[in-house]
Amino acid sequence: NNIGVIFDLDGVIVDTAKYHFLAWKNLADELGFEFTETHNELLKGVSRVRSLEILLGIGNVTISEEKKQKYLVSKNKDYLDYITKMGPEEILPGAEKLLNTLDDLGIKYVLGSASKNAPLILKQVNLLHRFLGIVDGNSVSKAKPDPEVFLIGAKKLNLPPEKCIVFEDAIAGIEAANKANMISIGVGDKKTLNKANYNFNNLTEIPEHFFEKFLSENNKIK
Ligand code: G6P
Numbered sequence: 430n431n432i433g434v435i436f437d438l439d440g441v442i443v444d445t446a447k448y449h450f451l452a453w454k455n456l457a458d459e460l461g462f463e464f465t466e467t468h469n470e471l472l473k474g475v476s477r478v479r480s481l482e483i484l485l486g487i488g489n490v491t492i493s494e495e496k497k498q499k500y501l502v503s504k505n506k507d508y509l510d511y512i513t514k515m516g517p518e519e520i521l522p523g524a525e526k527l528l529n530t531l532d533d534l535g536i537k538y539v540l541g542s543a544s545k546n547a548p549l550i551l552k553q554v555n556l557l558h559r560f561l562g563i564v565d566g567n568s569v570s571k572a573k574p575d576p577e578v579f580l581i582g583a584k585k586l587n588l589p590p591e592k593c594i595v596f597e598d599a600i601a602g603i604e605a606a607n608k609a610n611m612i613s614i615g616v617g618d619k620k621t622l623n624k625a626n627y628n629f630n631n632l633t634e635i636p637e638h639f640f641e642k643f644l645s646e647n648n649k650i651k
């Protein structure tokens with residue numbers, strides 16, 4: 430097919446943001462400062478290392494490089510405790526139906542996530558086998574909003590960037606997709622994701638013939 434789709438994972442396919450929040454909150458508790466859901470918004474789409482830096486900034490805490498490494502390990506350990514208990518029931522509404530629609534239309538899709546845990550999460554929810562390729566936090570050197578993750582995704586799809594449609598719930602992710610010259614679809618609050626080319630509150634809102642429209646427009650998808 431002449432178009433392809435790149436999915437972010439956390440907040441688009443699965444609601445793992447709540448587990449990231451709980452794990453970061455554990456750390457903030459340990460360090461003795463408050464970490465709220467509002468603070469957590471700043472960590473969405475952002476790499477693990479960068480998330481820790483933002484968190485320490487929120488608490489106004491300065492620590493040694495050695496301690497940072499220790500906290501990165503303990504945060505991920507906490508996070509994995511939640512992740513390894515996940516099952517297919519935690520796939521977000523509309524996600525599986527959307528993948529089925531893409532399969533029916535013969536549109537290829539890959540994952541483009543900042544998470545190093547992405548393959549594990551997809552395995553837990555039994556979706557790993559459905560993606561043509563996985564681009565995750567292990568395969569990129571520059572984090573979103575840098576477009577690297579999505580440009581590698583386009584290579585896996587064997588398509589030029591302008592033929593790729595990106596689903597994202599994070600501001601950094603929409604920015605990355607726009608920089609890559611792809612079609613950006615914001616999943617979540619329209620005001621927060623106001624730089625996206627299209628906006629939906631969640632995946633159940635995607636109109637049935639959304640992709641067919643792109644296909645029938647004879648390659649002119651933007
Ligand atoms: C996603 C999430 C971020 C998370 C990042 C790294 O982008 O939205 O909140 O920090 O992945 O995840 P990881 O599983 O590698 O710690």
Ligand code: MG
Nearest residue numbers: 437439440598
């Ligand atoms: Mg996300």
